[in-house]
Amino acid sequence: MNTLANALFILFAWILAGAPVAAQGFRPAFLLTGAHNRNSQDLSGQWRYSKDLYRTGLTDINGWVAKSRMQRYRDIDIAAQEARGGADFFEFDMDRGPLINVPGAWNAAEPALRYYDGLMWFQRKFKADPLQGKRAFLRFEAVNYRAYVYLNGKEIGRHEGGFTPFVLEVTDALRAGDNRLTVGVDSQHDAQSIPTAITDWDLYGGITRPVRLVITPATFIDDATLALQQSGRITGEVRLQGPQAAGQQVSVRIGALATAAAVTDGQGRAVFDIQAPAGLARWTPEQPSLYDVQFSTAADAVRDRIGFRTIAVEGNRILLNGKPIFLRGISLHEEEFGPNPSRNMTESASRALLHQIKHGLHGNYVRLSHYPHSEVTVRLADEMGLLVWSEIPVYWTVDWDNPAVLRKALAMQAETVYRDRNRASVILWSVGNETPVSVARTRFHGAMADNVRALDPTRLVSAALLVERRTIDGKDVIEIQDPLAGKLDVLAVNTYAGWYGSDTLDALPGLHWKVPGDRPLILSEFGADALAGYRNDGNKKFTEEYQAEYYRKTLAMADQIPNLRGMSPWILKDFRSPRREHPVFQNGWNRKGLLSESGVPKEAFGVLADYYGKR
Secondary structure, three states: OOHHHHHHHHHHHHHHOOOOOOHHHHOOOOOOOOHHHOOEEEOOEEEEEEEEOOOOOOEOHHHOEOOHHHOOOOOOOHHHHHHHOOOOOOOOOHHHOOEEEEOOOHHHOOHHHOOOOOEEEEEEEEEEOOOOOOEEEEEEOOOEOEEEEEEOOEEEEEEEOOOOOEEEEOOOOOOOEEEEEEEEEEOOOOOOOOOOOOOOOOOOOEOOOOEEEEEEOOOEEEEEEEEEOOOOEEEEEEEEEOOOOOOOEEEEEEOOOEEEEEEOOOOOEEEEEEEOOOOOOOOOOOOOOOEEEEEEOOOOEEEEEEOOOOEEEEOOEEEEOOEEOOEEEEEEOOOOOOOOOOOOOOHHHHHHHHHHHHHHOOOOEEEEOOOOOOHHHHHHHHHHOOEEEEEOOOEOOOOOOOHHHHHHHHHHHHHHHHHHOOOOOEEEEEEEEOOOOOHHHHHHHHHHHHHHHHHOOOOEEEEEEOOEEEEEOOEEEEEOOOHHHHHOOEEEEEOOEOOEOOOOHHHHHHOEEEOOOOOOEEEEEOOOOEOOOOOOOOOOOEOHHHHHHHHHHHHHHHOOOOOEEEEOOOOOEOEEOOOOOOOOOOOOEEOOOOEOOOOOEOHHHHHHHHHHHOO
């Protein structure tokens, strides 16, 4: 048994035995917390690309090494080689390939790529200064789904997972002057990927978030975090990487309110435990106070904007800073407004979406479905005052019995937690969405719940569960019959009575809910499709009137649930979904949005806005 297989076997054996997951084992080699504020070169812009549907740039027939004439990552000027003549020839030339904008999904770049699903090669050239004793890293915010990274013809590293960042050191491969960066991106999903190939959204493909070349000192601050505890103290840590990581003094400054210092241990870790200053303003949706926080050593410094708040569950209430809160929210997919979204979440694109939630719907909460959204979006949630539910795409079904798949899920979860630990807006880590109950599935999710608690005990754990319908004493009753509930701080359910199934809208307020009353409940999804502008057709499905009445009746039903503490209906705006192909009403779009794909409000938008405005 090889080393990886042995590790996976041991991991799964631990879980089968009920042993806790070693969360620190999923810590990435490098984090570069605060990279957006560091000395860096943004590599966004126009890149060359080359389709590779048969994967000839990676392997030849029978799994042999790819032919040199196909290896798109080679550091070679093909036009110059061809001009010399000779026996060699090439079946690619990245330097003369077509151009595409990065970041962004290739599906929106041109019609021929709309449904391309496979391997694509990207390349750009850039200049770099001499390092002079410093270190260099490439930080990718997201590549969907698998990434193969080469610098100047040398493979630097690989990554799997389409929505989380990864960092690769390139100190030894970087040249002073001209450099050639090549990234192979494979968008294909399968039964062992997360998510699998079957979803209800467009999986997209490409380098969908920014890429940066980050320069650091030889010994640098790799990670820095602070959080307000229930005790009223602010705790956190700094981790250094490099030859001088041990025995270094590290300081932290929280605006003008407080400073503290500590010394790193033999592993480069320094711990802080500070009494919260009397003047510290707690972060809330109404007053999203953020502080300029700086972490410093003699040779390095990183900055962040951090808010301080507590989140807890007491009985069936959710407490923000010790006070009960009702989550007035909506679900959101990562697509910008417009008829041809490319998943390029610029600040203006993200702000436009969040503005509709905060100011259009009077919301204080957003469910970021069904994967970690961009860092831009989460930072804007901090700034604008929107509480966040975050999840990784363990969605519908995965290979529950496969320890390698579980390891992928735990690694994605860790990458998300380490990225967003400093975001006050993030209060809920979800461990799954609409997964069918089985022993293996519940064990899988249980490991995820244990993992996220070990990584971050300061936030709440939830999952979007399925419900069951029963007839009890002649009444239609909705129940949660899911053993995963015991692992959750906050129960959450998706319900579509009145859209899927035979329920009439008038029947919805009379449905009875039988749910555990000892914990808070969130309606994580409910919704109905409507084509914007389709009206006055007898209150039929897909009309705006039907969708609006569906919301009225569902909200009346929700008001009967005594421990309901929030909701995130499905969904803010129409979004791409190849599952949805009705030629009149859908054409590849899920139409459950309260706004059209271009931002046109439907009648139901006003219904929900009025409801939230009165809570």
